[in-house]
Amino acid sequence: MRLRNITGSREMIAESAFVVPEAELFDCPGTWHKIFGNDQPIHIEIGMGKGRFIHTMAKDHPRINYIGIEKYSSVLLRAIQKMEEDELPNLKFIRMDAEDIAKVFAPGEVDRIYLNFSDPWPKDRHAKRRLPSREFLARYDLILRPDGQLEFKTDNRELFDFAVEELTPAGWHARELSYDLHHDQRLMEGNVMTEYEEKFSAMGNPICKYIICR
Numbered sequence: 550m551r552l553r554n555i556t557g558s559r560e561m562i563a564e565s566a567f568v569v570p571e572a573e574l575f576d577c578p579g580t581w582h583k584i585f586g587n588d589q590p591i592h593i594e595i596g597m598g599k600g601r602f603i604h605t606m607a608k609d610h611p612r613i614n615y616i617g618i619e620k621y622s623s624v625l626l627r628a629i630q631k632m633e634e635d636e637l638p639n640l641k642f643i644r645m646d647a648e649d650i651a652k653v654f655a656p657g658e659v660d661r662i663y664l665n666f667s668d669p670w671p672k673d674r675h676a677k678r679r680l681p682s683r684e685f686l687a688r689y690d691l692i693l694r695p696d697g698q699l700e701f702k703t704d705n706r707e708l709f710d711f712a713v714e715e716l717t718p719a720g721w722h723a724r725e726l727s728y729d730l731h732h733d734q735r736l737m738e739g740n741v742m743t744e745y746e747e748k749f750s751a752m753g754n755p756i757c758k759y760i761i762c763r
């Protein structure tokens with residue numbers, strides 16, 4: 550059974566205290582510090598999967614507020630289960646499509662964005678759906694504070710090459726760039742692996758990463 554097809558996952562998500570209700574999402578811009586009850590920086594992961602990365606980050610950095618965004622209900626359910634086992638006050642979840650990201654955060658409200666092992670959408674006609682595309686970079690530009698940054702990791706070299714080529718047309722530039730992250734001692738400091746990262750690196754696949762800003 551594929552995770553996205555688990556029966557009843559939407560209902561379980563709606564009942565979870567860890568998930569911001571979908572009906573309230575478009576009322577959230579400019580209010581995230583009130584939702585968390587503090588003025589800590591806000592970091593978001595778009596396409597968080599089962600939540601291993603963002604849960605670890607939130608646990609390791611309690612003075613940062615984290616928001617995990619996932620559009621597949623049954624995948625998000627796995628992240629909720631992690632929170633039920635190890636609840637963290639600085640972590641919230643959203644079930645939504647990333648295309649609406651600028652409707653959920655106010656301009657400059659986000660300090661950092663993480664993209665980890667995003668769907669490559671390999672067909673050319675789907676290029677605009679790729680999370681590191683110039684279309685999505687324009688959305689991130691709206692919500693990210695002026696000195697904020699975006700971090701992207703993938704084992705898919707074609708997707709990474711595409712992402713790098715999108716930077717200049719979108720008005721971004723790379724602060725850090727590696728085509729073999731796990732052999733870059735400096736960039737590996739503090740690196741938190743996702744489930745896919747652990748799987749693909751064990752298979753010998755090089756992991757690509759960039760850190761970008763405007």
